[in-house]
Amino acid sequence: MLNKTRRLSALAVLTLTASMALTACGGDDDGGSSDGGSGGGGGDSSSMTMIPKSLGNPYFDASTAGAQRAAGEFDATVEEVGPGAGDAGPDSQVEYIQTATQQGVGSLVISANDPAALCDSIEQAQEVDIKVVTFDSDTECRDVFVSQADAQGIATKQIELIADQIGGAGDIAILSAAANATNQNEWIKLMEEDLAANYPDINLVATVYGDDDDQKSFDETAALLQANPDLKGIVSPTTVGIAAAARYLQDSEFKGKVALTGLGAPSQMKTFVEDGTVTEFALWNPDQLGYLAAYTAQALVNGDITGEEGDTFTAGELGEYTVGAEGVVVLGDPFVFDAENVNDFKF
Ligand code: RAM
Numbered sequence: 223m224l225n226k227t228r229r230l231s232a233l234a235v236l237t238l239t240a241s242m243a244l245t246a247c248g249g250d251d252d253g254g255s256s257d258g259g260s261g262g263g264g265g266d267s268s269s270m271t272m273i274p275k276s277l278g279n280p281y282f283d284a285s286t287a288g289a290q291r292a293a294g295e296f297d298a299t300v301e302e303v304g305p306g307a308g309d310a311g312p313d314s315q316v317e318y319i320q321t322a323t324q325q326g327v328g329s330l331v332i333s334a335n336d337p338a339a340l341c342d343s344i345e346q347a348q349e350v351d352i353k354v355v356t357f358d359s360d361t362e363c364r365d366v367f368v369s370q371a372d373a374q375g376i377a378t379k380q381i382e383l384i385a386d387q388i389g390g391a392g393d394i395a396i397l398s399a400a401a402n403a404t405n406q407n408e409w410i411k412l413m414e415e416d417l418a419a420n421y422p423d424i425n426l427v428a429t430v431y432g433d434d435d436d437q438k439s440f441d442e443t444a445a446l447l448q449a450n451p452d453l454k455g456i457v458s459p460t461t462v463g464i465a466a467a468a469r470y471l472q473d474s475e476f477k478g479k480v481a482l483t484g485l486g487a488p489s490q491m492k493t494f495v496e497d498g499t500v501t502e503f504a505l506w507n508p509d510q511l512g513y514l515a516a517y518t519a520q521a522l523v524n525g526d527i528t529g530e531e532g533d534t535f536t537a538g539e540l541g542e543y544t545v546g547a548e549g550v551v552v553l554g555d556p557f558v559f560d561a562e563n564v565n566d567f568k569f
Contacts, residue, residue: 278307329520335400401431414426432463491564
């Protein structure tokens with residue numbers, strides 16, 4: 223099935239559950255349980271190929287671990303393949319989709335580096351009845367997208383955090399991931415709209431791209447600060463970018479003067495919170511995102527869902543989920559981390 227638009231902001235499922243991404247909901251049944259083939263996945267219905275944006279990113283290490291935990295619960299296997307760090311080009315994942323298609327896996331679970339460039343290869347997989355789930359970053363062609371949180375909520379939260387941290391006025395910049403990343407681009411667009419509508423005294427002076435590569439993100443931060451001496455704050459909606467920017471700020475004259483927030487993994491950010499480089503940032507639980515994506519793929523393979531709005535399935539310990547408009551399943555709300563709680567999480 224084709225899903226041409228992915229305006230996640232329309233989703234009412236933001237309030238899915240109060241516990242959302244950070245605690246398991248205590249669901250009691252294993253909706254992905256399967257004899258491995260009743261719904262007719264393409265090939266080996268118990269094998270799943272997981273393709274993150276790139277390998278070596280702790281965020282995707284966590285989502286793959288979550289998928290593997292889920293697969294263990296319904297007797298499937300997960301193989302993770304994908305481009306190396308910093309290789310986030312639009313076509314970088316095509317070869318992995320093609321290989322998995324030739325291998326005849328049951329499902330593909332992908333965080334896409336581009337909304338359109340993967341679609342020829344995804345459609346070839348779908349032609350042989352391989353089920354395709356995107357998670358984290360969507361494409362225009364898939365059966366279901368498992369979204370980490372409502373895009374509007376993610377954008378609003380980041381702007382709220384930076385506005386608080388710079389006292390509501392001044393120049394800010396965005397340090398993003400790859401220039402084509404579906405998820406970051408959606409959030410950036412919504413952040414720009416929020417700034418224009420609600421924050422007349424904050425100016426977004428630059429948006430730069432670190433490609434989810436640590437060194438490139440570090441260098442882009444340095445260049446940003448040199449080019450914009452009056453910068454008051456940086457928003458980095460990527461776990462790789464925010465950690466690299468924090469490392470730069472930590473040893474620079476800008477520490478404590480230029481605010482930094484965005485989307486970070488607590489395990490990578492805690493030293494920067496402890497030493498005052500960063501005060502607050504947000505994220506969801508990537509382990510649970512991978513877990514939910516794997517259960518969603520298996521529900522498709524089993525024929526429990528087709529991806530139609532209103533389809534329901536049970537995702538192991540996370541409980542019951544409903545497919546929303548445009549084939550989207552939402553994990554929950556973003557969560558804010560600070561000095562009080564940053565040490566409480568493993569991811
Ligand atoms: C990075 C990736 C991922 C994004 C997180 C917040 O790890 O770009 O796609 O969701 O940051």
